[in-house]
Amino acid sequence: TEFDTVIHGGRVATASDLFDADIGIIDGRIAAINENIAGGGRRIDATGKLVMPGGIEAHAHIAQESSAGLMTADDYYSGSVSAAFGGNSSFIPFAAQHRGQSIADVIATYDGRAAPNSVLDYSYHLIISDPSASVLEELPGVFARGITSFKVFMTYDLMNIGDGGMLDILTVAKQHGALTMVHAENNDMLKWMNKRFAAAGLTAPKYHAVSRPELAEEEAINRAVSLAKLVDAPLFIVHVSTSGGAAIVQREKLAGTKLFAETCPQYLALTRDDLDRPGMEGAKFICSPPVRDKATQDALWRHVQSGTFESVSSDHAPYRFDATGKFANGADAPYPKIANGMPGIAMRLPYLFSEGVVKGRITLQQFVSLSSTGAAKTFGMAKKGAIAPGFDADIAIWDPEACRTATLADQHDNMNYSPFEGMQIEGWPVLTMNRGDIIVENGELKADRGRGRFVPRKPVDLTGKPGYRAKELDPAQNFGAEIAP
Ligand code: URP
Numbered sequence: 001t002e003f004d005t006v007i008h009g010g011r012v013a014t015a016s017d018l019f020d021a022d023i024g025i026i027d028g029r030i031a032a033i034n035e036n037i038a039g040g041g042r043r044i045d046a047t048g049k050l051v052m053p054g055g056i057e058a059h060a061h062i063a064q065e066s067s068a069g070l071m072t073a074d075d076y077y078s079g080s081v082s083a084a085f086g087g088n089s090s091f092i093p094f095a096a097q098h099r100g101q102s103i104a105d106v107i108a109t110y111d112g113r114a115a116p117n118s119v120l121d122y123s124y125h126l127i128i129s130d131p132s133a134s135v136l137e138e139l140p141g142v143f144a145r146g147i148t149s150f151k152v153f154m155t156y157d158l159m160n161i162g163d164g165g166m167l168d169i170l171t172v173a174k175q176h177g178a179l180t181m182v183h184a185e186n187n188d189m190l191k192w193m194n195k196r197f198a199a200a201g202l203t204a205p206k207y208h209a210v211s212r213p214e215l216a217e218e219e220a221i222n223r224a225v226s227l228a229k230l231v232d233a234p235l236f237i238v239h240v241s242t243s244g245g246a247a248i249v250q251r252e253k254l255a256g257t258k259l260f261a262e263t264c265p266q267y268l269a270l271t272r273d274d275l276d277r278p279g280m281e282g283a284k285f286i287c288s289p290p291v292r293d294k295a296t297q298d299a300l301w302r303h304v305q306s307g308t309f310e311s312v313s314s315d316h317a318p319y320r321f322d323a324t325g326k327f328a329n330g331a332d333a334p335y336p337k338i339a340n341g342m343p344g345i346a347m348r349l350p351y352l353f354s355e356g357v358v359k360g361r362i363t364l365q366q367f368v369s370l371s372s373t374g375a376a377k378t379f380g381m382a383k384k385g386a387i388a389p390g391f392d393a394d395i396a397i398w399d400p401e402a403c404r405t406a407t408l409a410d411q412h413d414n415m416n417y418s419p420f421e422g423m424q425i426e427g428w429p430v431l432t433m434n435r436g437d438i439i440v441e442n443g444e445l446k447a448d449r450g451r452g453r454f455v456p457r458k459p460v461d462l463t464g465k466p467g468y469r470a471k472e473l474d475p476a477q478n479f480g481a482e483i484a485p
């Protein structure tokens with residue numbers, strides 16, 4: 001056999017195993033995994049390095065307008081480049097519907113943004129903000145294209161679809177094998193808090209965190225899970241930021257509910273004290289849900305350790321620390337008018353490796369699962385997230401001993417600040433590959449704009465999740481006619 005590329009001398013880590021092996025690649029796919037593979041058009045020396053499935057970033061806002069109309073700082077070029085520098089081989093940003101837009105228009109818009117620009121393979125989660133009858137009719141066509149996850153919001157006035165809207169989406173999603181994702185915060189609790197803070201003149205960035213109580217997330221997660229259970233539809237809770245919210249996920253998983261969830265590095269790394277910095281500096285750390293406290297960090301780490309989360313995702317939502325981003329509504333805007341979100345697509349994996357694996361909180365196998373394999377399985381990327389014959393050669397080579405202090409330059413994005421600035425990071429991705437092409441090597445970009453391909457995804461796999469049957473929807477018990485989806 002003639003291999004296009006051979007990665008030799010490395011230690012291969014997967015979600016299940018750790019072993020020394022060479023990897024032979026043909027036509028962008030892993031063709032052989034063996035102790036000593038000779039030849040190869042190109043030989044990559046991985047001696048002393050870890051060879052892992054490239055990260056799959058499952059939560060990123062790229063070339064996306066917020067509900068207020070503000071465009072993220074990263075497009076599909078800078079966003080994918082930043083992801084690749086951070087050890088990711090593919091990503092799944094959002095294609096966001098704004099109210100009144102047809103879904104066909106949304107998908108065409110994002111295809112136009114992604115296809116000519118992405119250096120990495122990509123898919124989208126479809127955000128639905130307006131579940132009208134005509135929009136619901138379009139969803140099967142979206143699903144048929146391999147876009148098998150839909151996201152909805154329980155907060156933000158222009159995005160929030162209400163409980164009835166959620167039931168409609170959950171029902172259509174279930175019928176097609178799609179996974180509904182949800183941003184869970186109680187909108188009215190947040191608005192009530194904002195009103196009271198405004199009346200008291202408390203508008204500095206630090207009040208953002210306290211204006212979004214933990215209870216608002218816990219209530220919304222509980223409600224979202226109840227809605228999903230009523231129709232026995234699968235549900236994915238994005239960016240879980242509270243101990244109480246994670247506990248609901250854990251309890252419901254134990255009960256067999258068709259539930260999945262993620263958390264993000266910022267909830268493990270930062271606290272609300274980071275928003276309490278001189279002047280407007282705290283605006284850099286405004287995201288929703290907000291970062292919490294040390295006790296929450298500890299609790300979330302235990303959930304990461306014990307399997308509550310399928311993945312740790314970045315929620316990369318890049319708005320610059322200037323008038324194009326955070327301060328689009330003025331340099332001293334009150335916190336409700338400061339753009340929500342922070343960059344994280346480059347630092348997600350270095351942070352998780354350093355604080356997780358190097359500090360002994362999680363195993364290397366858990367790291368692979370949380371960074372790549374879990375997202376591939378949950379979101380139906382059939383040929384990604386593993387190092388196995390026939391899979392895409394989506395590989396990240398890590399130097400486990402590299403030590404550095406994180407700086408803005410490490411992000412390689414369009415941002416002008418890093419929330420990770422100054423953190424000590426041990427372990428670093430030194431080579432990222434997607435379908436056998438080297439994307440980043442030793443700090444240099446090697447790939448062309450637009451080489452990334454759209455990845456059609458599979459229906460959600462619910463094996464091992466028996467689900468829930470509401471008695472009141474059981475025709476045998478109550479009314480003799482099938483109305484359950
Ligand atoms: O603060 C964040 N995460 N902004 C992005 C939009 C969202 O809520 O996901």
Ligand code: ZN
Pocket residue numbers: 007008009022035036037
């Ligand atoms: Zn070798």
Ligand code: ZN
Pocket residue numbers: 183238239288289
């Ligand atoms: Zn969100």
Ligand code: ZN
Pocket residue numbers: 059061315317
């Ligand atoms: Zn988000």
